[in-house]
Amino acid sequence: MMDGDWRRGIYALTDAALLPDDDTLLAAAEGALRGRLALLQYRDKSSDETHRYRQAAALSALCRDFATPLIINDDIALAARLGVGVHLGQQDAAVAEARERLGREAIVGATCHARLDLADQACRAGASYLAFGRFFTSQTKPEAPPAELSLLAEAARFGLPRVAIGGIDGERVAQAVAAGADLLAVVHAVFGAGPAACEHAVHELRRRAGFTI
Ligand SMILES: Cc1ncc(COP(=O)(O)OP(=O)(O)O)c(N)n1
Numbered sequence: 439m440m441d442g443d444w445r446r447g448i449y450a451l452t453d454a455a456l457l458p459d460d461d462t463l464l465a466a467a468e469g470a471l472r473g474r475l476a477l478l479q480y481r482d483k484s485s486d487e488t489h490r491y492r493q494a495a496a497l498s499a500l501c502r503d504f505a506t507p508l509i510i511n512d513d514i515a516l517a518a519r520l521g522v523g524v525h526l527g528q529q530d531a532a533v534a535e536a537r538e539r540l541g542r543e544a545i546v547g548a549t550c551h552a553r554l555d556l557a558d559q560a561c562r563a564g565a566s567y568l569a570f571g572r573f574f575t576s577q578t579k580p581e582a583p584p585a586e587l588s589l590l591a592e593a594a595r596f597g598l599p600r601v602a603i604g605g606i607d608g609e610r611v612a613q614a615v616a617a618g619a620d621l622l623a624v625v626h627a628v629f630g631a632g633p634a635a636c637e638h639a640v641h642e643l644r645r646r647a648g649f650t651i
Pocket residue numbers: 449451479481511512525526527528529530547548549569570601603623
């Protein structure tokens with residue numbers, strides 16, 4: 439059981455290609471949670487709602503055991519059904535809609551790519567955190583628009599936690615933190631080596647990031 443601050447630390451995103459079935463997904467997520475995540479995101483692009491609900495509900499129960507917030511990618515209705523947070527990109531529903539449907543306390547994250555104007559809009563619409571990137575080459579989403587790390591310092595003006603995403607691994611995590619990232623959003627560096635390696639992967643990212651608690 440952990441009861442940490444979700445605003446600073448490692449933010450792991452699941453990946454349906456790396457974690458193709460329920461057992462693998464849950465074993466990997468449990469390992470990552472044992473390594474002490476700040477947040478866990480369920481990211482699954484399939485259109486099978488039954489499959490998505492089943493997996494997200496299982497992750498929600500697991501996250502409750504670790505007192506770690508679960509975030510659902512893209513899908514406000516699924517987040518509302520489970521009573522958890524949501525992450526929205528520029529092609530997804532509006533942050534204001536999520537805030538209205540999920541309530542004041544919910545974590546609502548927003549993708550801002552490399553743009554401070556998008557961060558300003560998300561902030562005004564009630565976002566809980568602002569995600570920037572991709573900062574490095576990403577195996578998971580190579581086509582994501584690139585961003586410079588210097589953007590993170592400029593984004594301090596919004597007073598919200600700043601998430602860095604895209605190619606973050608053990609070699610790069612300290613650079614992202616030094617540039618101003620509060621949360622390091624990671625797919626491959628946590629889930630790329632299989633369920634048995636996830637706990638160590640998160641510990642190692644935390645150590646290299648300088649997160650001591
Ligand atoms: C923490 C975090 N940051 C960025 C994203 C990307 O969201 P989006 O631009 O909507 O792209 P998809 O993830 O939906 O492909 C994210 N999911 N999480």
